[in-house]
Amino acid sequence: MKKEKREKLKIWQKTYLLTLALFLFCICAVVFSLAGYSNRKNIYSELDSSSAEEYYIASSYIRDTENAQSNEYRDNLVRAYVKHYRGEGILLCFFEKNSDGQVVRSTAAASSFPADTVFPDESPVLAKIDGKKHIIITDEREDFRLVYARDVSFLDDELRSLIVTFAIVALAVSLILAFALYFILRKLSLPLEQLRSTAERISSGERGLRADEEKGGAEVVSLGVSFNRMLDTVDSQIDELEANAAEKQRLVDNMAHELRTPLTVIHGYAEYMTMSDQSEEERLDMLGAIVSESERLKNLSEVLLDGAWLRRSSPSCERVALDDVISECCRRYENKAKEKGVALICAMCSLSVRADALLLSVLLSNLIDNAVKATPSGGRVSVAAGKEEDGCVCLGVSDTGRGIGKEELLHITEPFFRVDKARSRAEGGTGLGLSLCRDICASFGADMRFSSVLGEGTQVKIIFLGEKL
């Protein structure tokens, strides 16, 4: 992990540096070629004007020596020319030629060049004289050779100052570019950075957070959208897992209570009776409690085993007349309902289903028992069979009892679930009844549906999905 983190440049940083480098490179190339070009042009222009000037000097000299009387006159003239032009910064050297065209001599006075100058063979030529750049033109005439040199070192200076100027301008522009580009690119990459920090926050626990789907370029926006979709999926999976885990924990807690309570009584009383004295009456009371708690454990284990057995085996399937089941179960609870002052009403019908008669009877009994328990004196419990809208046979128990809350309804068929969180024994059982009912329904392909209103009553319907009329 550490290696990857070691300074991987971000995209925008890379873009920035590359753009800047490219720009600087281009600017330097342009500056140098422009300067070079300008310099060359200048040199050519100087060359032109130098040529013209040299021609003029040579022509003047010829004109002036046309009517020359003596050598002395010529020497003086030469000296005058040299001196005059030297004042204008131009070096001249006159070479006399004899009648064969050979160079004969040049006097010191006929030259304003430095003494150790080596004259070039070609013309024109750029050469340094006394460290300064000069254009040197060698003009061969009939009687003389004129070497002309003009100081063009100023061109070099101009070039240098041009380059410096260009360089400064380039630098200034680069700096401006550097700033501007930095901010522009930063701003462009901001949405990405935000996305990253959102992800960071979510991973450290802020679950409801989502990425902003509006900001940024097209790619960033579509990344944000996908990102959010992924989070939604993950969130719903987490919720599901948490719900499952909570259900398992509830199951364990409730089972624990159902087992530990009778065990505490049995163990506690037995231990007490061995360790202390008590009256005969007390002893009988305690023994009675031990017996009844043992029975509770026995019943509990039987229901648990029934449930386990049911899940493993496929019960018998025969044609069962619903009438028979209804009347049998109602008969069983007739007295209990009457004692409580609850009216138990059974409606007859002529429907039948394929199911295990015994299991169906257990199922219906459980539902009727719950209904009677939940209904106060003066209330009503009705048992009836009929047809659903889609033609399926259904068997239902409804009561005018205390009802079940929406939250509770979600968990009601979980094993050991009790609406009464204290799990008191007075009105309720172990909480396994409805889970067993659910298993029984599953075994003959029926669906069990609840609807309830707190304070008004509950309806439970068993819908035999395989039986259509």
Place this chain on the structure above:
Amino acid sequence: MAKILIVEDEKNIRELLKKNLSTVGHICTTTGDGRDAKSILSDDPGFDLLIFDVMLPGNDGFELLDFAKTTISPPPPVIFVTAKTSLDDRLRGLRYGADDYIMKPFEILELIARVDVVLRRYGKSANVEQFDDISIDFVSRKVLRGGVEVPLKPKEYALLEVLVRNRNFALSRDKLLSLVWGYDYEGDERTVDVHIQQLRMKLGLHNRIKTVYKIGYRFEM
């Protein structure tokens, strides 16, 4: 001899707790309902210890704990008794402010010992026990008979203390051996018999320390 309120909705368990604690001399009031408990506490704030089940109809034990600790001054100690034994539940109970947490099912001796410890912590346990002409000082571990100190060997004193603190309960030799001499003791149960004899003789407790047939010994008071 503490005044204890027991709140537990299972009748049998309620009775069990009451019997056990009464036997060793505590005075117990019981109720099966959280609301009832609140009104009892409001009328009589003089309880030395409160024992609650965590799962009660109406209110739950935590609510009751809050009530007791905030409305009574000074707040009395509270012990939770419950079938919820997961680590999370235990931690929750203790962190919430309970002074101890007993899990069901429990053993009589454990219940008595835990109640004792909590009472001692709160200074509601007597430092001196007196009966007949005997006076036992639990703090200095000295026993006086008729005002005169009776020298007892350390194990003799320890045995006496165990018997007195668990009075009226018959304790087996095996149990006495492990409580007084420790689980690792390789000795004989007859060691217990010998020490009992010594106690009886030195302190004249022939009528107090009774031999219980087939079980062990019981200190009666």
